[in-house]
Amino acid sequence: MDSKVEEAIIEDTVSESAPGLPDNVVPLARYRDQHIIEAPEDLYIPPEALKIFLEAFEGPLDLLLYLIRKNDMDILDIPVAEITLQYTKYIEVMQTLEIELAADYLVMAATLAEIKSRLLLPRVVNDEGEEVDPRADLVRQLQEYEQFKIAGENLNELPIRGRDFFMAKTMAPDLSSEVPLPEATMRDLILAMQDVIRRAELNASHSVVMEPLSIRERMSQVLERCQSRETLSFSECFTLSEGRPGVVVTFIAMLELLKQDLISIVQTEIFAPIYLKAKVA
Numbered sequence: 001m002d003s004k005v006e007e008a009i010i011e012d013t014v015s016e017s018a019p020g021l022p023d024n025v026v027p028l029a030r031y032r033d034q035h036i037i038e039a040p041e042d043l044y045i046p047p048e049a050l051k052i053f054l055e056a057f058e059g060p061l062d063l064l065l066y067l068i069r070k071n072d073m074d075i076l077d078i079p080v081a082e083i084t085l086q087y088t089k090y091i092e093v094m095q096t097l098e099i100e101l102a103a104d105y106l107v108m109a110a111t112l113a114e115i116k117s118r119l120l121l122p123r124v125v126n127d128e129g130e131e132v133d134p135r136a137d138l139v140r141q142l143q144e145y146e147q148f149k150i151a152g153e154n155l156n157e158l159p160i161r162g163r164d165f166f167m168a169k170t171m172a173p174d175l176s177s178e179v180p181l182p183e184a185t186m187r188d189l190i191l192a193m194q195d196v197i198r199r200a201e202l203n204a205s206h207s208v209v210m211e212p213l214s215i216r217e218r219m220s221q222v223l224e225r226c227q228s229r230e231t232l233s234f235s236e237c238f239t240l241s242e243g244r245p246g247v248v249v250t251f252i253a254m255l256e257l258l259k260q261d262l263i264s265i266v267q268t269e270i271f272a273p274i275y276l277k278a279k280v281a
Contacts, residue, residue: 026089060108061145063090068142075142078135080119084112111138213245218253226263226278234265234274 027035057063067086068075091109118134126132133139159165226232238250254276257263264277 026093060104061141062149063087063105064108065142065146065149075146076139078139078142080112080116080135084109084116087112213242213249215249215253215256218249219256222250222253222276223257223262223278226276231266231275231277234276237276 025037027037057066064083064087067073067083067090068078071082071086073079073083088109091105115134115138123131123133161167222232222237225237237254238247240247242249254263258265262279264279265274266277267274
């Protein structure tokens with residue numbers, strides 16, 4: 001089916017009787033100024049497919065306001081007979097298409113019929129001597145509904161979050177991570193020690209000082225102690241408070257005494273304690 005025919009069917013389903021057609025005949029659509037009375041035989045529109053047309057109106061007041069705007073009617077001076085005829089034709093078309101109507105639409109049709117009948121009767125005069133217009137309540141409802149409809153349309157044109165724009169959301173990534181510490185190997189320690197020694201050598205300074213310990217003096221001390229006793233233990237010859245220099249000087253002194261054959265070093269057995277003994281001249 002041509003898309004233009006589809007649009008025409010949806011737009012003009014509710015329309016006035018076309019000129020030149022009987023009053024009880026309502027054209028299905030108008031396409032290129034020609035009224036289509038019967039649907040083509042090869043065209044099938046299921047009744048439920050036109051429910052969207054009914055759902056386009058939010059209620060009987062919305063439909064009534066649509067008809068008033070479409071026919072350029074004055075909302076303050078509604079031609080009730082003409083608007084009632086169009087409204088009832090809309091109801092008949094919807095029933096013909098087997099579309100379920102809400103009760104509000106039928107109530108509005110009855111209200112229009114009541115207003116039309118009251119217009120045919122003599123006007124009622126209120127306490128102030130003014131004639132009461134039967135259309136007054138309907139006009140007031142239409143005006144209020146039109147104000148709310150326009151306000152709703154204006155609100156709908158405003159940008160809406162989630163429809164016209166979206167809030168950007170982001171979260172900082174979790175950058176914290178546990179990095180295992182590397183294990184230092186012996187090679188790493190040696191390289192680090194070499195680096196420290198190399199830097200220390202750059203700041204080293206050489207100074208010549210007098211030795212606090214004399215090998216000759218220590219030889220005399222060791223020999224004197226050996227001569228005062230029959231035997232002297234090897235470990236007793238050292239003074240630990242002097243540190244490494246004192247131990248080295250004492251050991252060199254012992255070797256010099258041994259070289260000069262002034263003392264002898266004896267050991268009773270393997271791994272036994274070592275003793276020093278002065279030789280008799």
